[in-house]
Amino acid sequence: MGWGDLGVFGEPSKETPNLDRMASEGILFPDFYTANPLCSPSRASLLTGRLPIRNGFYTTNAHARNAYTPQEIVGGIPDSEVLLPELLKKAGYINKIIGKWHLGHRNKYHPLNRGFDEWFGSPNCHFGPYDNKERPNIPVYRDWEMIGRYYEDIYINHKTGESNLTQIYLQEATTFIYKYGISKQPFFMYWAIDATHAPVYASSRFLGTSRRGLYGDAVREIDFSIGQILEFLKNMGIAKNTFVFFTSDNGAALISAPHQGGSNSPFLCGKQTTFEGGMRVPGIAWWPGQLAAGQVSYQLGNVMDLFTTSLALAGLEPPADRQIDGIDLSPVILEGKEVERPIFYYRGNELMAVRLGPYKAHYWTWSNSWQELSQGINFCPGQNITGVTTHDQVEYIKPLLFHLGRDPGEKYPIRPSSAEYQNVMLGISPVVRQHKDTMIPGEPQLNVCDLAVMNWSPPGCKKLGKCLTPPESQPWKCVWPH
Numbered sequence: 290m291g292w293g294d295l296g297v298f299g300e301p302s303k304e305t306p307n308l309d310r311m312a313s314e315g316i317l318f319p320d321f322y323t324a325n326p327l328c329s330p331s332r333a334s335l336l337t338g339r340l341p342i343r344n345g346f347y348t349t350n351a352h353a354r355n356a357y358t359p360q361e362i363v364g365g366i367p368d369s370e371v372l373l374p375e376l377l378k379k380a381g382y383i384n385k386i387i388g389k390w391h392l393g394h395r396n397k398y399h400p401l402n403r404g405f406d407e408w409f410g411s412p413n414c415h416f417g418p419y420d421n422k423e424r425p426n427i428p429v430y431r432d433w434e435m436i437g438r439y440y441e442d443i444y445i446n447h448k449t450g451e452s453n454l455t456q457i458y459l460q461e462a463t464t465f466i467y468k469y470g471i472s473k474q475p476f477f478m479y480w481a482i483d484a485t486h487a488p489v490y491a492s493s494r495f496l497g498t499s500r501r502g503l504y505g506d507a508v509r510e511i512d513f514s515i516g517q518i519l520e521f522l523k524n525m526g527i528a529k530n531t532f533v534f535f536t537s538d539n540g541a542a543l544i545s546a547p548h549q550g551g552s553n554s555p556f557l558c559g560k561q562t563t564f565e566g567g568m569r570v571p572g573i574a575w576w577p578g579q580l581a582a583g584q585v586s587y588q589l590g591n592v593m594d595l596f597t598t599s600l601a602l603a604g605l606e607p608p609a610d611r612q613i614d615g616i617d618l619s620p621v622i623l624e625g626k627e628v629e630r631p632i633f634y635y636r637g638n639e640l641m642a643v644r645l646g647p648y649k650a651h652y653w654t655w656s657n658s659w660q661e662l663s664q665g666i667n668f669c670p671g672q673n674i675t676g677v678t679t680h681d682q683v684e685y686i687k688p689l690l691f692h693l694g695r696d697p698g699e700k701y702p703i704r705p706s707s708a709e710y711q712n713v714m715l716g717i718s719p720v721v722r723q724h725k726d727t728m729i730p731g732e733p734q735l736n737v738c739d740l741a742v743m744n745w746s747p748p749g750c751k752k753l754g755k756c757l758t759p760p761e762s763q764p765w766k767c768v769w770p771h
């Protein structure tokens with residue numbers, strides 16, 4: 290979902306009354322970011338509080354991701370990473386993930402091996418695994434057992450776009466909240482739903498109801514579901530004890546627009562890019578009675594902060610033996626403070642851009658490779674941004690600098706000869722240097738199964754496909770691949 294998909298951020302059809310109300314009852318963060326322009330690295334960062342380059346969810350060739358193959362990822366969240374639910378468990382929390390995991394398919398990566406007590410959802414994205422008919426065929430699991438697949442028409446009817454999956458995820462959420470709300474057990478619910486990823490879908494109640502088409506139907510259904518969850522917390526009388534945060538894992542995918550992708554409003558480009566449209570996302574904090582309603586915070590926030598903030602609210606410390614990139618937002622949320630901090634924009638292992646205050650310096654602008662463009666892949670359709678431009682590798686090309694307050698669309702680079710440029714870069718350059726000098730990258734997980742780029746596939750890749758696309762004769766009898 291994109292920043293521009295919410296009425297509260299100016300989406301003209303105003304079809305998100307519940308999220309808009311959530312903002313009016315809570316705090317709106319217009320300067321909130323994902324840790325990466327792509328879903329699984331962002332999710333890895335949310336749960337570890339660390340940049341993808343540290344937690345392993347990166348490629349070594351500056352690609353957002355490498356593998357477009359059925360197996361997609363054979364790596365996963367390394368054992369050495371400490372996940373939010375693993376820590377919350379120590380404070381007596383029950384942890385549930387509902388929706389997309391996407392942090393590895395193998396047994397050792399299973400969410401129930403990584404701190405979650407319950408799981409209902411899919412192991413990965415809609416990219417695959419594809420069956421031989423080139424259609425998404427994503428398994429859905431309850432804990433260790435596969436209970437069905439998206440396609441096969443029990444979840445998605447690709448002719449009509451009808452699917453009850455978001456409704457099923459809503460039902461899972463309220464059942465979970467009811468169970469632990471009644472028993473007064475502290476819980477962490479990670480409602481990591483699959484929508485609005487393409488292929489987009491909605492249940493019959495929402496199909497055809499949006500002015501924006503099928504994508505808008507899906508947004509309306511998410512909006513409705515979040516309204517239901519918040520209402521449910523209120524009705525159970527536990528809203529005052531429950532901190533809720535809404536965000537997205539990357540900007541809207543313009544490559545999927547107009548029918549399958551959303552809006553990043555004034556921001557340039559979308560998912561897969563390190564322009565604002567790829568990484569600036571909606572952020573709304575909600576906690577009735579605890580935070581002052583109807584505020585806007587211009588704090589630069591990041592999904593990694595949800596790790597640190599959640600620990601702080603649960604009375605826990607983040608691990609001290611590693612670099613944590615998330616900051617504790619509780620002083621921001623509870624006392625209206627603002628903390629200066631940089632935002633780092635990565636593609637794979639490459640630090641593409643840095644934001645400090647209102648300024649953003651691009652060291653490398655690359656939205657599509659020529660190869661991608663020649664295959665018709667364009668992450669910035671309608672924009673005149675193509676190919677590769679390096680800003681630090683060629684001596685006479687200086688970093689592109691934008692002021693995101695007066696130029697949110699990154700259209701008017703500040704002249705390198707100006708005093709403003711030179712002053713701002715005096716502040717940004719040492720931050721970048723320090724970040725690069727002290728960076729210790731984790732072991733890369735996203736290019737292990739890279740048939741397209743490396744023309745090589747480790748044996749494990751083949752094995753994975755066996756279970757994720759089981760024989761047609763017994764499609765439901767699949768268990769998690771060991």
Ligand SMILES: *[C@@H]1O[C@H](CO)[C@@H](O)[C@H](O)[C@H]1NC(C)=O
Pocket residue numbers: 442443444445446451452453
């Ligand atoms: C969604 O649920 C309704 C009501 O139970 C059912 O009639 C419909 O077939 C379901 N749709 C799909 C695509 O499974």
